[in-house]
Amino acid sequence: xxxNPVGVLSLSKREILRFFSVSTQTIFPPxxxxxxxxxxxGVAIGxxxxxxxxxxxxxGFIVPGLMTMHLITSSYENTSSSLFIARWHNHIQEVLLSxxxxxxMVLGLLAGxxxxxxxxxxxxxxxxxxxxxxTVYNPFLLIYFILTISVIFAxxxxxxxxxxxxxxxxxxxxxxVIFPLVLMGGVFHPIDMxxxxxxxxxxxxxxxxxxxxxxxxxxxxxxxxxxxxxxxALALALILFYTTVYLFKIGYKLRx
Amino acid sequence: xxxxxxxxxVQNVTKFYGKLKALDDVNFEVRRGDFFAFLGPNGAGKxxxxxxITGLSNYRAGQVEVFGHNTIIEYPQSRRLLxxxxxxxxxxxxxxxxxxxxxxxxxxxxxxxxAAKRADELLERFQLTEKRNVKHRALSGGMKKRLLICRAxxxxxxxxxxxxxxxxCDLELKFLIWDYLTQLNKEGKTIFLTTxxxxxxxxxxxxxxxxxxxxxxxxxxxxxxxxxxxxxxxFLEVTGTHEGGNIK
Numbered sequence: 001x002x003x004n005p006v007g008v009l010s011l012s013k014r015e016i017l018r019f020f021s022v023s024t025q026t027i028f029p030p031x032x033x034x035x036x037x038x039x040x041x042g043v044a045i046g047x048x049x050x051x052x053x054x055x056x057x058x059x060g061f062i063v064p065g066l067m068t069m070h071l072i073t074s075s076y077e078n079t080s081s082s083l084f085i086a087r088w089h090n091h092i093q094e095v096l097l098s099x100x101x102x103x104x105m106v107l108g109l110l111a112g113x114x115x116x117x118x119x120x121x122x123x124x125x126x127x128x129x130x131x132x133x134x135t136v137y138n139p140f141l142l143i144y145f146i147l148t149i150s151v152i153f154a155x156x157x158x159x160x161x162x163x164x165x166x167x168x169x170x171x172x173x174x175x176x177v178i179f180p181l182v183l184m185g186g187v188f189h190p191i192d193m194x195x196x197x198x199x200x201x202x203x204x205x206x207x208x209x210x211x212x213x214x215x216x217x218x219x220x221x222x223x224x225x226x227x228x229x230x231x232x233a234l235a236l237a238l239i240l241f242y243t244t245v246y247l248f249k250i251g252y253k254l255r256x
Numbered sequence: 257x258x259x260x261x262x263x264x265x266v267q268n269v270t271k272f273y274g275k276l277k278a279l280d281d282v283n284f285e286v287r288r289g290d291f292f293a294f295l296g297p298n299g300a301g302k303x304x305x306x307x308x309i310t311g312l313s314n315y316r317a318g319q320v321e322v323f324g325h326n327t328i329i330e331y332p333q334s335r336r337l338l339x340x341x342x343x344x345x346x347x348x349x350x351x352x353x354x355x356x357x358x359x360x361x362x363x364x365x366x367x368x369x370x371a372a373k374r375a376d377e378l379l380e381r382f383q384l385t386e387k388r389n390v391k392h393r394a395l396s397g398g399m400k401k402r403l404l405i406c407r408a409x410x411x412x413x414x415x416x417x418x419x420x421x422x423x424x425c426d427l428e429l430k431f432l433i434w435d436y437l438t439q440l441n442k443e444g445k446t447i448f449l450t451t452x453x454x455x456x457x458x459x460x461x462x463x464x465x466x467x468x469x470x471x472x473x474x475x476x477x478x479x480x481x482x483x484x485x486x487x488x489x490x491f492l493e494v495t496g497t498h499e500g501g502n503i504k
Contacts (some may be wrong), residue, residue, distance in 0.1 A: 006366065007364065010358075090346035091347055092358075093346055099331075099364060
């Protein structure tokens with residue numbers, strides 16, 4: 001599948017160094033926002049919420065949710081902005097003219113999204129240690145979910161970047177689809193606290209399975225089937241990855 | 257390289273932009289080691305032909321091969337053999353000149369040490385060493401032209417495709433580019449050049465192709481095409497144009 005490993009590494013390195021070079025815009029803001037969320041919702045308000053039925057403190061409940069939320073948004077924003085700017089300036093041609101296969105191009109480009117999402121996710125975890133003794137129940141499962149979720153949204157970011165014609169369109173998916181689904185996916189509340197009809201609708205929200213997967217990996221507490229969550233994450237990662245490869249292959253908005 | 261004699265083979269290629277037929281059953285071959293001038297008025301299909309050869313454009317019918325490699329089915333092999341110096345300055349704005357060339361070499365499978373050495377050689381050859389650690393926005397237009405050529409050459413391609421490389425260049429840069437292209441051609445590289453400067457084509461090239469309204473209207477070696485006329489006269493005759501547009 002990978003015939004040009006040097007090429008993939010070169011593209012991955014460029015993508016990773018790009019967001020590191022603007023870390024004040026890419027890494028620190030989500031960590032800062034998470035810190036504020038943890039303080040306001042977790043410490044100030046959360047201490048007054050009776051959450052004993054879940055087996056967790058409210059702060060312990062929202063930390064995995066915040067990790068997932070920023071993993072998703074950071075992975076998405078990285079690839080969407082990087083690829084869109086590359087289309088905008090037309091330096092995407094540097095990649096398109098190379099002997100990288102379409103599979104390798106997508107792999108190299110998504111590396112930046114996976115790396116940024118993972119760094120922000122780990123950063124949120126480390127900050128949470130200032131507020132609560134956060135533990136990791138199953139580190140291997142946590143790595144599994146971090147990787148699959150970041151691949152899903154790094155690919156979604158590339159698809160958004162290909163679809164968008166201007167900077168306004170670039171934010172449409174994030175603002176109107178991804179972020180609302182994430183918030184409704186159980187970042188701040190257990191799904192079973194919602195009215196029954198909303199709970200049924202939530203079963204069709206893939207974010208529920210992703211947030212639950214990270215939360216279980218961190219706390220060991222769940223009301224859902226974890227193999228189902230793992231399956232949803234893997235299926236989405238594979239579907240979005242190969243769809244992105246296909247879009248590169250047909251040259252969707254890349255070739256005239 | 258499967259067919260060592262034919263560097264580029266364009267067979268019955270038709271390309272539409274919406275309803276506009278940009279290329280109409282285009283056929284031609286460029287032989288290995290040739291210096292090929294591809295001429296035509298603005299909008300005739302020169303850049304579209306280049307994009308079809310390099311894989312930057314899809315096309316409806318026909319096929320294109322680079323040293324026997326189909327550019328759609330065997331695109332990694334064909335792209336490895338091509339270097340494109342585009343018309344526009346399309347550089348990554350986040351990286352320095354040296355990083356840009358090293359990354360570009362990396363995409364072609366060249367390891368970082370060898371890539372850095374090759375980048376330094378090219379920057380020196382094109383008098384850009386002083387600018388190696390700045391971003392392309394700090395360059396003048398002529399410097400950006402040189403950087404385009406450096407990028408096209410970073411992986412030492414067998415075929416160099418240049419889309420109006422000397423447009424807007426001063427005389428000194430024009431001669432620098434001409435000398436370097438002549439030297440590369442003598443070393444065996446195949447060169448495919450589009451230009452609006454007839455003296456450039458006449459001076460450098462051995463084979464000339466002229467395209468108009470998406471069709472090849474004249475092709476052959478320089479002597480066959482010129483037949484004791486100036487290239488400008490031949491060009492005007494076969495395209496029916498003068499500077500500024502069609503007069504048909």
